[in-house]
Amino acid sequence: MPRRPAAGSPAARRLLASMTLPEKLGQLTMVGADWHADGPRLGPVARRAIEGGRAGSILGLWGREAVTDAQSLAREAQHGIGLLIGFDVLHGHRTIGPVPLAEAGAFDPELWAETARLAAAEAAADGVNLTFAPMLDVARDPRWGRMVEGSGEDPWTARAFAAAKIVGFQGQRLGWPGSVAATAKHFVAYGAVRAGRDYASADPSERELAEVYLPPFEEAVRAGAAAVMPAFIDVAGLPMTANKKLLRTILRDTWHFKGVIISDYKAIPELIAHGVASDLVDAAALALQAGVDIDMLGEAYERGLPEAIERGLVDMALVDQAVMRVLSLKEQLGLLAEPLRLPSPPPASESREIALRAACGSMVLLKDDTRLLPLRADHRIAVIGPLADDRLALTGPWAAAVRPDETASIAQALSSAFPNVVAPPASHDVEAALTAIRTADLTVLCLGETAEMSGEAASRADPGLPADQRALAEAVLAAGRPVVVVILCGRPLVAPWLFDAASTVLLAWFPGTMGGEAVARILSGAEDASGRLAVTWPRAVGQIPIFFGDRPSGRPSDPADRMTSRYLDCPVSPQFAFGHGLSRASAQLRALRIAPEGFRADGALRVEVDLVNESDIPGSTTVFIFLRDLVASVARPALMLCGARRCPLERHDRKTMVFELEASCFSLLGADLARRREPGEFEIVAGFSAAELCLRTQVTLSPEDLA
Ligand code: BGC
Numbered sequence: 001m002p003r004r005p006a007a008g009s010p011a012a013r014r015l016l017a018s019m020t021l022p023e024k025l026g027q028l029t030m031v032g033a034d035w036h037a038d039g040p041r042l043g044p045v046a047r048r049a050i051e052g053g054r055a056g057s058i059l060g061l062w063g064r065e066a067v068t069d070a071q072s073l074a075r076e077a078q079h080g081i082g083l084l085i086g087f088d089v090l091h092g093h094r095t096i097g098p099v100p101l102a103e104a105g106a107f108d109p110e111l112w113a114e115t116a117r118l119a120a121a122e123a124a125a126d127g128v129n130l131t132f133a134p135m136l137d138v139a140r141d142p143r144w145g146r147m148v149e150g151s152g153e154d155p156w157t158a159r160a161f162a163a164a165k166i167v168g169f170q171g172q173r174l175g176w177p178g179s180v181a182a183t184a185k186h187f188v189a190y191g192a193v194r195a196g197r198d199y200a201s202a203d204p205s206e207r208e209l210a211e212v213y214l215p216p217f218e219e220a221v222r223a224g225a226a227a228v229m230p231a232f233i234d235v236a237g238l239p240m241t242a243n244k245k246l247l248r249t250i251l252r253d254t255w256h257f258k259g260v261i262i263s264d265y266k267a268i269p270e271l272i273a274h275g276v277a278s279d280l281v282d283a284a285a286l287a288l289q290a291g292v293d294i295d296m297l298g299e300a301y302e303r304g305l306p307e308a309i310e311r312g313l314v315d316m317a318l319v320d321q322a323v324m325r326v327l328s329l330k331e332q333l334g335l336l337a338e339p340l341r342l343p344s345p346p347p348a349s350e351s352r353e354i355a356l357r358a359a360c361g362s363m364v365l366l367k368d369d370t371r372l373l374p375l376r377a378d379h380r381i382a383v384i385g386p387l388a389d390d391r392l393a394l395t396g397p398w399a400a401a402v403r404p405d406e407t408a409s410i411a412q413a414l415s416s417a418f419p420n421v422v423a424p425p426a427s428h429d430v431e432a433a434l435t436a437i438r439t440a441d442l443t444v445l446c447l448g449e450t451a452e453m454s455g456e457a458a459s460r461a462d463p464g465l466p467a468d469q470r471a472l473a474e475a476v477l478a479a480g481r482p483v484v485v486v487i488l489c490g491r492p493l494v495a496p497w498l499f500d501a502a503s504t505v506l507l508a509w510f511p512g513t514m515g516g517e518a519v520a521r522i523l524s525g526a527e528d529a530s531g532r533l534a535v536t537w538p539r540a541v542g543q544i545p546i547f548f549g550d551r552p553s554g555r556p557s558d559p560a561d562r563m564t565s566r567y568l569d570c571p572v573s574p575q576f577a578f579g580h581g582l583s584r585a586s587a588q589l590r591a592l593r594i595a596p597e598g599f600r601a602d603g604a605l606r607v608e609v610d611l612v613n614e615s616d617i618p619g620s621t622t623v624f625i626f627l628r629d630l631v632a633s634v635a636r637p638a639l640m641l642c643g644a645r646r647c648p649l650e651r652h653d654r655k656t657m658v659f660e661l662e663a664s665c666f667s668l669l670g671a672d673l674a675r676r677r678e679p680g681e682f683e684i685v686a687g688f689s690a691a692e693l694c695l696r697t698q699v700t701l702s703p704e705d706l707a
Contacts, residue, residue, distance in 0.1 A: 007324060007328075008324040008327060008328050008331075009328070009331060011331065011336065011337070012324060012327040012328055012331055012336070013324075015079060015081070015327060015336070016320060016323055016324055016327060018079070019079065019323070021306065021309070021319075022053070022054060022302075022306075023053045023078065023079065024319055024320070024323045025054070025301050025302050025305055025306070025319070026049070026052075026053045026054040026055055026056050026302070027056035027081070027323045027326045027327065028056065028293060028294055028295055028301045028305075028319075028322055028323060028326065029049070029054060029055050029056060029057070029294070029295055029299075029301055029302050030055070030056070030057040030058065030059055030084070030086065030262070030294050030295065030296045030297060031045070031046040031049050031050075031055040031057075031058055031059070031297065032046065032058070032059045032060055032297050033046065033058055033059065033060045033061035033066070034046075035060070039062070039063045039066065039401075040060055040061050040062060040063065040066060041061075041066050042058070042061065042066065042069060042070050042073075046058060046070075047073065050070060050073045050074050050077060050083065051073055051076075051077055052077070053077045053078050053079065054302060055083075056081065056083060056084065056294075056326060056330075057083055057084035057085070057086055057130070057294060057326075058070060058083055058084070058085055058086065059086050059087070059265075059296060059297060060086075060087055060088075060400070061085055061087070061127070062085070062087050062093075062123065062126040062127055062128050062401055063126055063127065064125070064126060064127055064342055066127070067085055067126065067127025067128075067342070068127065068340065068342070070083055070085070071083055071085075071127070071340045072340075075340075081327070081330060081335065081336060082330060082333075082334075082335030082336065082340065083335070084129060084130045084181075084294075084326075084329070084330065084333075084335070085127055085128050085129050085130060086128070086129075086130040086131070086132060086183075086262070087123060087128045087130070087131060087132070087400075087401075088131070088132045088133065088398050088400070089119045089120070089123045089128065089131040089132075089133055089169075089180065089401075090131075090132075090133045090134075090135065090149055090398035091103065091115070091119070091396070091398060091399075091512065092115070092118070092119045092122070092355065092399065092402075092512060092513070093119050093122035093123040093126065093128070093401050094122045094126070094345070094351075094401050094402065094403060094406075095118065095122060095348070095351035095352060095354075095355050095406075095512075095513050095514075096355065096395040096396070096399045096402050096407075096512040096513045097115045097118070097119070097354070097355050097358045097359070097512045097513075098358050098359050098362040098509055098510065098511045098512050098515070099148045099149070099396045099397070099398075099454075099490055099509055099510045099512075100134070100135060100148070100149055100150055100151055100161070101147060101148050101149070101150065101151065101152055101490060101491070101509065101534060101535065102362035102363075102509030102510065102511065102531065103115065103151075103358055103361075103362050104150075104151035104152050104157055104161055104534035105152075105362055105364060105531040105532045105533055105534040105581070106358065106361040106362050106530070106531055106532075106646060107157075107532060107534075107622045107644045107645055107646045108361060108645070108646050109160055109161075109163070109164040110164075111357070111358055111361060112160075112161055112164035112165055112168065113164040113165070113167050113168035114168065114354060114358075115168065115354060115355075115358050116133075116134075116164070116165045116167075116168025116169045117168045117169075117171070117178075117179075118346060118350075118351055118354050118355075119131070119168075119169070120168065120169045120170075120171070120178060120179050120180045121178040121179075121343070121345065121346045122345050122346065122351065122401075123180055123401075124177075124178050124179060124180055124342070124343050125178070125342060125343050125344060125345035125346075126342075126345075126401065127342055128180055129180055129181060129333050129335070130180060130181045130183065130226070130227065130333075131169055131180045131181070131182055131183060132183045132185060132229060132262075133165065133169065133182065133183065133185070134150075134161065134162060134165035134166065134169075134182065134184065134185075134220070135149035135150045135185055135186065136150060136151075136158055136161070136162050136184050136185065136216035136217055136220060137149075137150045137185075137186055137188075137189075137190040137191040137213070137231075138150070138151075138152075138153060138154070138155055138158050138191050138212050138213055138216065139152065139153060139191035139535070140153045140191065140535075140536075140544075140545040140546070140547040141191070141192075141193075141195075141196040141544050141545045142196070142463045142491040142492045142493075142494070142535070142538065142544060143195065143196025143197070143459055143460055143461060143463055143541070143544060144191065144193060144196040144197075144198065144459055144491075145198060145397075145453075145454050145455050145456065145457070145458030145459050145460065145490070145491070146190070146191075146198065146455060146456055146458075147191070147454075147490070147491045147535070148396065148397060148454045148455055148490030148491060148510070149397075149398065149455065150191070151216075151534055152533075152534030152535040152578075153534070153535045153536060153547040153548075153549070153578065154534065154547075154548075154549065154578065154641050155211065155212050155213075155215045155216065155549075156640070156641040156642055156643075156644075157534055157641065157644065158215070158216035158219075159215050159216050159218075159219040160219075161216070162184065162216045162217070162219040162220040162223065163219050163220070163222070163223045165182065166182050166184070166220050166223035166224060166225050167223055167224075169181075169182040170182050170224060170225075170226065173224075173332075174224075174226055174329070174332040174333060175332050175333050175334050177343055178343045178346075181226035181227060181329065181332075181333060182220075182225050182226055182227070183225070183226070183227040183228065183229050183262060184216075184217055184220035184221070184225045184227070184228050184229070185228070185229035185231070185264075186229055186230065186231035186232065186233075186240075186264060187217055187228050187229065187230050187231060187240060187246065187247075187251065188209070188213050188214055188217055188230075188231060188235065188240065188246060189202045189204050189209060189213040189231070189233070189235050190202065190231040190232070190233055191213070192204045192208070192213065193233060196459050196460075196461075196544070197459050198456065198457050198458070198459045199232050199233060199457075200233065201233060201234050201237075202233050202234070202235050202236075203235070203236045203237075204235070204236075206673055207669060207673060209235070210669055210673060211669060214250070217251070218255055221251070221255045221256075221257045222255075225257075225259060226259045226260065226329055226332075227259050227260045227261070227262050227329070228251060228257060228259065228260075228261050228262070229261070229262050229263070229264055230243065230246075230247060230261065230263065230264065230267065230292065231264065232264050232267050232270065234274055238276075239267075239270075239271055239274040239276055240267075241263055241264070241267045241268055241270070241271055241286075241287050241290065241292060242271055242276055242277070242283075242286035242287055242289075242290045243290055244289065244290045244291070247261060247290045247291040247292070248290060248291045251291070252291055258325070258328075259325065259329065260293045260294060260325050260326055260329050261291050261292050261293050261294070261325075262292075262293065262294040262296055263287060263292050263294065263295055263296045263298060264296060265296050265297055266296070266297050266298045267296070267298065268283050268284060268287045268292065268295050268298035268300035268301070269283055269298045269299070269300050270283075270298075271283040271286055271287065279304075280299075280300050280303055280304040281304040281305075281307045281308050281311070281313070282304075282308075282313070283298075283300050283304060284300040284301050284303075284304030284305045284308050284314075285304070285305070285308040285313035285314045287300065287301075288301070288305065288308075288314050288318050288319070288322065289314060289318065292322075293322040293325050293326055294322075294326065305319065352513065352514055355512050355513050355514040356514035356517055356518055356521075358512070359508075359511040359512050359514050359515050359517075359518035360518045360521055360522060360527045360529070360530065361530050361531060361646070362509060362511060362531040363506060363507060363508050363509070363511060363518060363519070363522055363529045363530075363531045364506075364507040364509075364529060364531040364532060364533055364580070364581040365505075365506055365507075365522075365529040365581060365582040365583070366487075366499070366505040366506070366507050366576060366580070366581070366582070367499065367502065367503065367504055367505045367582070368503070368504045368505075368582055369503040369504070370482070370503040370504065372442065372482055372484055372503065372504040373484070373504065373522075373523060373525065373584070374523065374524055374525025374584075375418070375442060375484070375523050375524060375525075376441075377418060377419065377524070378419075378420070379418075379420065379440075379441040379442050380420045380421075380422065380439065380440045380441045380442075381414065381418055381420060381421045381422070381440055381441070381442050381443070381444060382421075382422050382423075382424075382436040382437050382439065382440035382442070382443045382444070383410065383411040383414050383415075383421055383422070383423040383443075383444045383446070384423075384424065384426070384432075384433045384436050384437070384443060384444070384445055384446070384476070385426065385433075385444075385445045385446035385447050385469075385472065385486075386426055386427060386428050386446070386447070386468075386469060386472075387410070387426065387446040387447060387448055387450070387486075387488050388409065388410050388411040388423060388426040388444075388446040389409040389410070389411045389412070389423070389425075389426040390409060390426065390446075390450065390488075391404045391407040391408075391409050391516075392404060392450070392451050393448070393449070393450050393451050393488050393510065394407055394409065394410070394488065394508075394510065394511055394512065394513070394515035394516060395407060395451065395510065395512055395513060395515075396451050396454070396455075396490060396509075396510025396512070397451050397452065397454050397455030397456070397458070397490060397510070398455065399451070399512075402513065406513055407513045407514075407515070407516065408516040408517060409516050410444070410446050410486060410508075410515070410516045410519050410520075411423035411426065411446075411516075412516060413516030413517045413519060413520040414444060414516075414519070414520050414523070416520070417517075417520035417521070417523075417524055418520075418524070422436060422439065422440060424436045426446070428468040428469065428471070428472050429472075430471060430472055430475045430476075433445075433472055433475065433476055434475060434476070434479060437476060437479055437481055437483075438479075438481075440481075441482070442481075442482045442483070442484065443476065443481060443482070443483045443484070444483075444484050444486060444523065445472075445473060445476055445483050445484070445485050445486070446486045446488065447465055447469050447472075447473060447485060447486070447487055447488075447498075448465070448469075448486075448487045448488035448489040448493065448508075449488060449489040449490060449491075449493070451510065453489075453490075454489065454490025454491055454510070455490065461541075462494070462541060463491055463492070463493055463494055463541070464493055464494045464495045465493055465495050465498065470495075470497070470498075473485070473498060473501070473502075474497070474501065477498075477501040477502055478501075482503075482504075483502060483503075483504070484504045484505075484506060484523065485498065485502045485504065485505045485506070486505075486506050486508055486519055487505065487506070487507050487508060488508050488509065488510060488511075488515075489507075489509060489510070490509065490510055491535075492533075492535060492536075492537040492538060492575075492576075494538055494539065494540060494541050494575075496539045496540070496575060499575055506519065506522060506523070506529060507531075507533075509531075525584070528583050528584050528585060528617070528618075528619035528620060529581065529582070529583065530581070530583060530619065530620045530621075530622070530646060531581055532579050532580065532581035532622045532646075532689065533576055533577070533578055533579060533580045533581060533689075534578070535547075535578065536548055536574045536576075536577060536578045536690070537574050537575045537576035537577075537580070538574055538575060539570065539571070539573075539574060539575040540570045542567070542570060543567075543570065543572070543574065546574055547578070548577065548578040548638075548639055548641075548690035549637040549638075549639060549640060549641070550637060550638060551635045551636065551637055551638065552635070552638045553565045556638075557572045559571070573691070577689045577690045577691035577692070578689060578690040579622065579624050579644070579687070579688065579689030579690050579691075579692070580689045580691070580692075581622070581689075583619045583620065583621055584615070584617045584619055585613050585615055585617045585618060585619030585620065585621065585649050585651075586613065586614045586615040586617070587611050587612070587613050587614075587621035587647075587649060587688075588611065588612050588614055588694075589609060589610070589611050589623070589686055589687070589688075589694040589695050590610040590611060590612055591608075591609070591610040591695070592607065592608070592609050592684065592686045592695040592696070592697050593607065593608045593609075593697070594606075594607055594684070594697060594699050595607065595608065598699070598705070599666075599699075599701065599705045602663055603662075603663025603666060603667075603677070603705075604660055604661060604662050604663050605660075605661045605665075605666070605699065606658060606659070606660055606661070607625060607643075607658075607659050607661060607684055607686075607697075608656050608657065608658050608659075609623055609625075609656070609657045609659070609686050609695070610654070610655070610656050611623065611647065611649075611654070611655055611656075611657065612652075612653070612654045612655075613649040613650065613651060613652060613653045613654075614652070615651065615652075616651040616652060617651060618648075618649060618650050618651050618653075619648075619649055620646050620647060620648045620649055621646070621647055621649060621688065622644060622645065622646045622647070622688070623644065623645060623647060623657055623686060623687075623688070624641060624643070624644045624686070624687050624688065624689065624690070625641070625642055625643035625644065625659050625661065625684065625685070625686055626639040626640060626641055626642065626684075626685040626686075626687065626690070626693070627639075627640045627641075627642045627661070627665055627666075627682055627683070627684055627685070628640070628682065628683040628685065629666075629668065629680070629682055630680065630681045630682065630683060631680050631681065632668055632678055632680065633668075633670055633671060633678060634668060634669070634670065634671060636668065639685070639690055640665065642659075642661045642662070642665040643659035643660075643661060645657065645659070661684075663677075666682065666701055677701065677706050678701070679700075679701050679702055679703050679705070679706060680700070680701060681698055681699070681700055681701075682698065682699050682700075682701065683696055683697070683698050684696065684697050684698070684699060
């Protein structure tokens with residue numbers, strides 16, 4: 001058991017030395033706010049806990065008045081230590097942006113950071129100083145509802161997303177004005193839950209853990225994440241909340257994470273249900289031994305640790321180390337001495353402009369076979385479907401501080417943007433829909449998931465469109481009139497019948513406060529849909545998990561050869577590939593070059609891509625750089641992403657894009673799972689998606705490069 005003295009500043013050490021055990025446990029205890037119709041407030045239990053120094057942080061409290069009240073109570077208590085005010089600001093606070101799965105598809109790290117900065121500024125103005133975001137779980141199973149919270153299936157994307165979000169939330173340093181401390185969650189492999197069922201067990205191989213699930217967290221630590229939250233789940237039988245190997249050996253000892261580990265909601269007492277703890281005392285001891293510093297609403301540290309110490313299950317030094325980590329974070333956030341100063345929120349116009357840009361940049365034009373877009377202003381447009389007027393469906397599952405009246409529904413936004421819109425009351429009613437479309441030149445049909453159909457505890461065995469929506473869509477599409485389908489959702493929806501029947505489909509995801517306006521701008525042609533899929537879109541549930549980075553196998557799929565890796569009753573190809581998305585601008589890749597200097601001393605490689613917009617429509621395109629390791633000591637994925645970026649294009653524009661491929665792209669985990677570089681040939685492939693690979697070149701990593 002570690003007996004190292006707790007590190008920390010002299011002020012924090014003095015504070016620690018003056019605290020009683022209950023006061024120390026108070027710093028390790030997070031209590032919850034009470035929810036009221038007009039927002040959260042401190043309830044009597046939390047109030048008493050703060051007054052008595054038995055709580056050091058609060059979950060789910062925001063609002064200047066409520067937070068000032070809580071912080072004043074804490075300041076008046078013994079030691080006067082301010083509170084961590086933690087809230088799930090996943091994709092916006094008051095101004096909601098597109099959900100992370102959507103925003104990832106913008107492939108624009110500056111935008112990712114900018115929306116996090118905006119969310120932080122709004123949340124900080126409401127007194128929040130700690131967000132439980134970003135969510136960094138790579139997810140390859142659309143049955144899992146929490147796929148919506150992260151950046152999709154690909155580890156390279158997740159790493160880039162992690163770095164941008166941490167810097168966006170935290171600013172230049174912890175305590176930066178208008179910033180919040182960030183929590184990388186849920187450590188780790190939560191996306192691998194069995195059969196996509198939330199909270200279920202995960203059992204990734206050691207290799208998959210190291211290649212796929214751990215890298216985004218390592219990147220978050222490198223970027224300075226203040227906190228990490230272990231996942232609810234067990235990984236190969238070891239619940240993450242008590243997982244010493246991953247929390248201590250990997251996160252703390254190998255990656256040198258110095259921040260705070262915060263349990264998930266009541267996850268410490270849940271160690272009893274996992275079957276690894278016999279009671280609360282045992283559960284508290286296991287979590288503390290594994291390195292969990294803050295107990296989120298579990299009451300386990302407060303109630304269990306005194307006895308655990310008495311029984312000799314945990315050493316006081318462990319308690320002190322945890323308290324010191326909490327005090328250090330608080331010191332950096334200015335909660336130990338400085339008076340509470342809440343920044344002003346950013347101007348609403350600025351927030352709405354950023355949210356609109358993010359929404360437009362995240363929407364994906366999945367199909368436009370008959371070139372219905374842009375819609376003509378003189379057309380009579382019917383806006384129908386159950387989600388046409390659903391404002392909460394636009395803002396998605398993590399939007400607790402949203403003000404719905406600041407969001408225009410799709411029907412409202414289209415009515416403002418086009419002179420001639422009919423929008424009958426939104427419903428599933430087939431007859432009403434058919435009547436509406438007969439009077440119109442064109443129909444916008446709004447389908448998909450409501451906000452509560454995605455997110456936590458929203459796994460779906462059959463993630464398609466609900467049956468009543470299917471009946472409506474089939475009737476409308478069979479009428480043979482022009483229809484644009486707009487889909488709202490938080491995961492790929494398995495609906496091959498829809499993609500067969502509809503000629504034009506815009507995937508809006510859950511686009512946020514400005515989602516209605518963004519749909520209107522894209523349909524009117526004021527803006528090009530520039531999002532791409534950050535996740536492979538299956539055509540059948542039986543294809544799940546499906547992702548582009550699989551290994552080729554010894555019998556790569558060949559539709560003409562039965563004895564290859566394929567299905568008898570379904571193609572192996574997805575409905576839409578990773579990276580798919582149409583643009584009205586027509587970009588072509590013209591050349592792919594490796595920089596003349598070859599591999600640099602640090603092992604990185606620069607490649608350049610020339611592209612041209614052949615149309616007279618301005619817009620943007622997204623270029624993906626994949627790698628293939630042709631021969632290695634272990635079978636490598638058939639394609640590995642090592643660069644991707646959106647590029648704006650003027651009409652008939654020519655551009656050269658430069659990509660720096662990191663040294664780690666050219667290394668692998670050997671049979672012993674140790675990282676190494678092996679000499680040999682790599683193929684570098686530039687394309688517009690994992691299925692639209694346009695240009696290739698080869699590079700050799702020679703023994704001299706490795707010297
Ligand atoms: C979720 C976390 C979240 C926490 C606090 C839990 O149920 O798993 O992601 O941060 O609640 O709201």
